[in-house]
Structure formats: C-alpha cells, structure tokens
Amino acid sequence: MDPLATIADGWLKARARQFLWERLHKPVRELRPGRDGREGLSDEALAVFPEGALSDALVPKFQAPESLKLLVAGGPPGRFTAIGPGWPFRNAPSRLVFRKIART
Secondary structure (H helix, E strand, C coil): CCCCCCHHHCCCHHHHHHHHHHHCEEEHHHHCCCCCCCCCCCHHHHCCCCCHHHCCCEEECCCCHHHCEEEEECCCCCCEEEEECCCCCCCCCCCCCCCCCCCC
C-alpha cells in the first residue's frame, strides 16, 4: 500500500505513526558524537551496547509511535500534513501542545 495514502484508503493517524516509527531508526554507529560538533549518544547510553559506539543495533528516533504528533489541516482539495517532534522526556513537567486556531 502507498505510504502516502489518505484516511479514506485506511491510513488513520495510529497507522501512520506506526509506519513512520518503524522506519525512523539509525544504527548506534551513526549516532556517535562527531568532531564537527554534532551531538551523539552519551557514554552512558553507548555503554548499554556490547560493541559500544561501533554497534549496528538500531535506535529509534522516538520512544514510541505515540511520541509522534501528527497534524492534518486543510480540506479535500488541499490537505497538508505536518509532523511535530515528539517530546522525548516522558516524566517532564512540560509537554507539547497543539491548539486549533479558528478564523474569525
């Protein structure tokens, strides 16, 4: 099935989240801090993997499919979809909020 299919084709938000979550993984070796200053996994996180920073184990971008926040706006002639980043801290006192803005 086409991953860009519409809700009418059976792609509800839960299914779209699952599809994206399954594909948004990178190997640990690609998540090492770089000389160019990019951030990577901490030494504590790398210690979980037997091969450390050279591991081919896949790490998900988001903790769970529910961490992806999908927004669909527009009508049948022109729908637009956006993906808001998930909030990575489950027990944090703040959270990501979307609000509908009505035209007046």
